[in-house]
Amino acid sequence: MNGPSNQISTGVQNGHISHAIPSHRHPLHRLPVELVLEIIDCLNAEQFIRFAFAHYPFLQCYGLVPAMSTQRLSALVKRSRLLPTFLQLVRLPTETLLEIMRHLNPIDTMRFVLANYQHLAMRGIAPRLTRTTMWSLEQACLPDKMGGDEG
Numbered sequence: 001m002n003g004p005s006n007q008i009s010t011g012v013q014n015g016h017i018s019h020a021i022p023s024h025r026h027p028l029h030r031l032p033v034e035l036v037l038e039i040i041d042c043l044n045a046e047q048f049i050r051f052a053f054a055h056y057p058f059l060q061c062y063g064l065v066p067a068m069s070t071q072r073l074s075a076l077v078k079r080s081r082l083l084p085t086f087l088q089l090v091r092l093p094t095e096t097l098l099e100i101m102r103h104l105n106p107i108d109t110m111r112f113v114l115a116n117y118q119h120l121a122m123r124g125i126a127p128r129l130t131r132t133t134m135w136s137l138e139q140a141c142l143p144d145k146m147g148g149d150e151g
Helices: 033-041 045-054 056-061 070-077 084-090 094-102 106-115 117-122 131-140
Strands: 010-013 016-019
Touching: 045 056, 045 094, 045 106, 045 131, 056 131, 070 106, 070 131, 094 106, 106 117
Parallel strands: none
Antiparallel strands: 010 016
16 A cells, blocks of 8 residues: 555535544554644744645644645646745745744644745755655645535
C-alpha cells in the first residue's frame, strides 16, 4: 500500500463543514487535540509551516489549516506573479516576514503561505512540494462541489 490510510469524510451541515477524524498510523495523530495545540504553540512560524505541509489532512480536521481544494492545490504548483501589495512584503527581510507570521494564528499563517507559496518557497520559508508533500495535500482536498444545498 502506498502511504497511510487517511480517508477523510466531509459533509456540509447548516453551512458548516464537518470532518471525521482520519485514521492514521502516525503516533502524533492519536494524541488529544489539546496536546497537538500545545505542540503547535511551541513551533516558530517556519517550523509550523513545515509541520502543516507534512500533516495537512490531520490539521485540516481540526480547522488549523484552510480547506484544501483541487483549485488551491493547482495554484500552489503554478507560478504566480507578484501582486502590488505583496511587493512591499517581498522587500522585507525573511526574518521580518517570519516575525509577522509568528503573530498570526495557525490558520491565518497557512492562508498567507498558500496565497504566496511560490514567493515564500523561493525564500526558503515554505517547503518544496515533494512527491510526499503533494500526496498529503491531495489527500486533504475537499470535494469541489461543496455548495450550501448539500447536507
